[in-house]
Amino acid sequence: MLSGPTKHVETADAVMLYIVAVSVLLLIGITVTMIYFVFKYHRKKGHKPVNIHGSVLLETIWIVIPTLLVLSMFYYGYTGFRDSRIFPDDSMEITVTARMWSWDFKYPNGKVSDTLYVPVYQPIKLLMESVDVNHSFYIPSFRIKEDVIAGKINYLGFTPEEVGDYDVACAEYCGLNHAFMYTKIKVMPGVEFYAWYEKSGEVKVNDEKTEGNIQ
Amino acid sequence: MTNSSAVLNQKSFYEEGNTKAKSGLAAWIFSTDHKRIGLMYLSAIAIFFSVAAIIGIFMRLELISTGKDLMDAQTYNTLFTLHGVIMIFLFIIPGIPAVFGNFFLPLQLGARDVSFPRLNLFSFWIYITGAILVLLSLVLPGGPIDTGWTFYIPYSVRSGTNISLAIFAAFVLGFSSILTGINFITTVHRLRAPGMSWFKMPLFVWATYATAWIQIIATPVIAITIVLVIIERLFGVGIFDPSLGGDPILYQHLFWIYSHPAVYIMILPAMGVVSEIIPTFARRTIFGYKAIAISSLAIAFVGYLVWAHHMFTSGMSDTARWIFSLLTFLVALPSGVKVFNWVATMYKGSIDPKPPFLWVMNFIFLFSIGGLTGLVLGSLVTDVHLHDTYFVVAHFHYVMFGGTGTIFFAALYYWFPKIFGKMYNIKTANIGVALFFVAFNLLYFPKFILGYMGMPRRYYDFLPEFESLQFVSTVGSWLMLITLILIIWNLMHGILRGRKSESNPWGGVTLEWHTSSPPPLENFKVIPEVKHEPYDFSQLEDMKND
Structure with a gap:
């Protein structure tokens, strides 16, 4: 947690950690109090019940404090998301086409591949469209996804900061082979990427298996 | 209050029906007695729950390891669709209102039906x-649906499967929901016993009342949507399908508005059931009655x-996304209010943790995890990853399941002696609750981690x-x-x-406990x-002395 192949991963994981930490505290508080009361006020101990009808002060406290907590969660969630939706002017625009059950990537120079190749540190903007049913382009390692829909272009942006191979999954149910609609994103050093990118003639690169790890 | 020694010799609703047929199937399926109808729902719902649960077991078997273990991908896709459709439309939506609402709403209001x-x-x-x-839709040519619920x-x-028929079934089921909602709302408005003002109603009544409004107002939206889908499928009119010029996102909006x-x-x-069980077993008044009652209405309204928090990655505008995110956080607040008030109701009570109460403790823990x-x-930012x-x-x-499912069992174990006039084995029931807790967390907690690791849902393989x-x-x-078999x-x-159980084994004071168990036809000899107040346990002594 809190470090990863993009800056966005740090942000998303920090928000996750914050919400989970608050939640765990609340859960422990509620559960421990409940169990304590059950033991402390067990009928066998012969307690005379006391009829307390409520407390305006307590009701106010447990409305106001949770309100502040959830507003802070909303705010961090919102700013983290907002920053991920800024597409820098120097982004490389890659067109993504989804179909049952594979992906195509088309680069600015017209090159096409079924694995997504990107140079490290280069802001990427994906313009995504489906030719059939709904799909969803999901890179778990980058903590991002966006649905890919027919007749409508959806956008997704990221700036990879670590060279490596990452899984790309389809996250929106799309029929028979939905679970096999995996491909890879290959983050490469700039030199290597441009060597591949400038190589003319070849439109498909199949140097290794691109359908994920599923055999 | 009804004299309980006088009602001892009274015939129960099992012995006296309101149909021409005095016994047999016809005495049930033509009965307008709300209690018999509630039990008929219970039988039907129990069957559907079991079927969908067994489907779930088979899905889990397929997912025990990578690759094909048991079935092909098409079968798996069909099974998760059926699991969802049956659980949602046939078990959990009708669930508590149809069974316990029908049986107990009139009883708690002091009405005859x-x-x-x-x-x-x-x-x-x-x-x-x-x-x-x-x-x-499962057996007709075309094949069982494979679209997800x-x-x-x-x-x-x-999809070439029987979608039109399956969604038409959901359309029909919607009318059942709407009519039940209308019935309950009218009953609450018109048939409260003398002296029962709005803020003297039991909280289960409040919850069922708020639910009934949602049933009436939201269900027509899905009905209209279903009609549009059927028109699109049968006549090729472009409404939602982009290849016909329609908008698939519009479908998602309409679907989730319901x-x-x-x-x-x-x-x-x-x-609502939780708010009944805790006071009875803590034998004290509920903490924050009005807060709990009004939070039900607040939840129903907010x-x-x-709805669009189901669509944060659908490509709708970034503005819509943050607005729906904000509203979503606000709907968490009334649920929190309820949980805090429930726990506060245990403070300075006289707690007897019998099985229904243990189920509720299970609920508070599991539902809190679900809510948080x-x-x-x-x-x-986190939903974009985890959606x-x-x-x-x-x-x-x-x-x-941890919330509504757990409480379905809690309600069964709580009202069992009232419904059947008998008692189950308490020790076995306690073991059932404990096993349920372990099994539930073993079954579902790993899925949180899997999701965070990036395992998408509705996957045949991984x-x-x-x-x-x-x-x-x-x-x-x-x-x-x-565990389920044991329970x-x-x-x-x-x-x-x-x-045989006594009439009021738990010492409840809401009106259903003021009549015999099982109740007679038309519930009360004298209204x-x-x-x-609904949870005033000082009347318990008078009820015993009667």
């Missing part, structure tokens, strides 16, 4: 008709305004890194199966062979007059 008993029976038969249509377009327009409020149809009545993980999903992954699957199973947690979850499903066997054994 619901306002429209014949409409009530009609609703039941619509429900059965809808259920039969669902079953037909959400029926997202365009896939549901293209289906999100429907989530509250599922959980609100369960919350619940309408959050909902905060992770309400936040935009459509196992994290969501875990979240809604904690809320729906990457090797997910295998060990999937295995743990499958082992949990076996333990859950054993249900205990109840069945109690019905058939259980010892009780309400002089007390």
Whole structure:
């Protein structure tokens, strides 16, 4: 947690950690109090019940404090998301086409591949469209996804900061082979990427298996 | 109050019906007695729950390891669709209102029946008709549906399976829901016993009342949507399908405008049951009665305004995303208010943790996890990662099964002596609760981690890194199966062979405990007059002395 192949991963994981930490505290508080009361006020101990009808002060406290907590969660969630939706002017625009059950990537120079190749540190903007049913382009390692829909272009942006191979999954149910609609994103050093990118003639690169790890 | 020694010799509703047939099947299926109708729902719902649970067991078996274990991908896709459709439309939406609402709403209000008993029976038969249509869609040529219970377009327009029939079944089931809602609202307005002002109603009544409004107002939206999908499929009119010029996102909006409020149809009545059980076993008045009552209405209202949090990655505008995120966080507050008030009700009580109360403790823990993980999903930056992954699957199973499902059992164990006049085995019931807790967390907690690791939902197969947690979850499903068998066997054994229960074994004070167990036809010899608050246990002595 809190470090990863993009800056966005740090942000998303920090928000996750914050919400989970608050939640765990609340859960422990509620559960421990409940169990304590059950033991402390067990009928066998012969307690005379006391009829307390409520407390305006307590009701106010447990409305106001949770309100502040959830507003802070909303705010961090919102700013983290907002920053991920800024597409820098120097982004490389890659067109993504989804179909049952594979992906195509088309680069600015017209090159096409079924694995997504990107140079490290280069802001990427994906313009995504489906030719059939709904799909969803999901890179778990980058903590991002966006649905890919027919007749409508959806956008997704990221700036990879670590060279490596990452899984790309389809996250929106799309029929028979939905679970096999995996491909890879290959983050490469700039030199290597441009060597591949400038190589003319070849439109498909199949140097290794691109359908994920599923055999 | 009704004199309980006088009612001892009274015939129960099992012995005296209101049909021409005095006994046999006809005395049930033509009965307008709300109690018989409630029990008929219970039988039907128990069957559908069992079927869908067994489907779930088979899904987990397939997911025990990577690759094909048991079935092909098409079968798996069909099974998860059926699991969802049956659980949602046939079990959990009608669930508590149809069974316990029908049985106990009139009893808790001090009424002889619901306002429209014949409409009530009609609703039941619509429900059965809808259920039969669902079953037909499985066996007719074309094959069982494979779209997921959400029926997202365009896939549901293209799939060759029996979509039109299956969604028409949902359309029919919707009418059952609407008519039941109308019946309950009228009953609450018109048939309260003398002296029962709005703020003297039991909280289960409040919750059922709020739910009924959602049933009436939200359900027509799904009905209209279904009609549009059927028109699109049959006549090729472009409404949602982009290849015909339609908008698939419009479908998602319409679908969730119903289906999100429907989530509250599922959980609100369960919350009402919790508010009944805790005071009875703590033998003290509920803490924050008005806060709990009004939070039900608040949930019902705000619940309408959050539907698009199911669509944070659908490509709708970034502005819409943050607005719905904000509203989603607000709907968490009234649920929090309820949980805090429930725990506060245990303070300085005289607590006797009998099985129904233990079920409620289970509920508070599991539902809190479900609710709190909902905060992770309400936040935009985290939802974008976790949407459509196992994290969501875990979240809604904690809320729906850990929440509503748990309380369905709690309600059965609480009202069992009232409904059947008998008692189940308490020790076995306690073991059932404990086993349920272990099995549930074993089965569903690994899914939170899987989702965070990036395992998408509705996957027939998965990457090797997910295998060990999937295995743990499958082992949990076996333990859950054993637990469910134990829980249900205990109840069945109690019905058939259980010892006779006293009329009011838990010491409840709401009006259903002021009549004999099982209640007579038309519930009360004399309509009780309400002089007390709903959870005033000082009347317990008078009830015993009567």
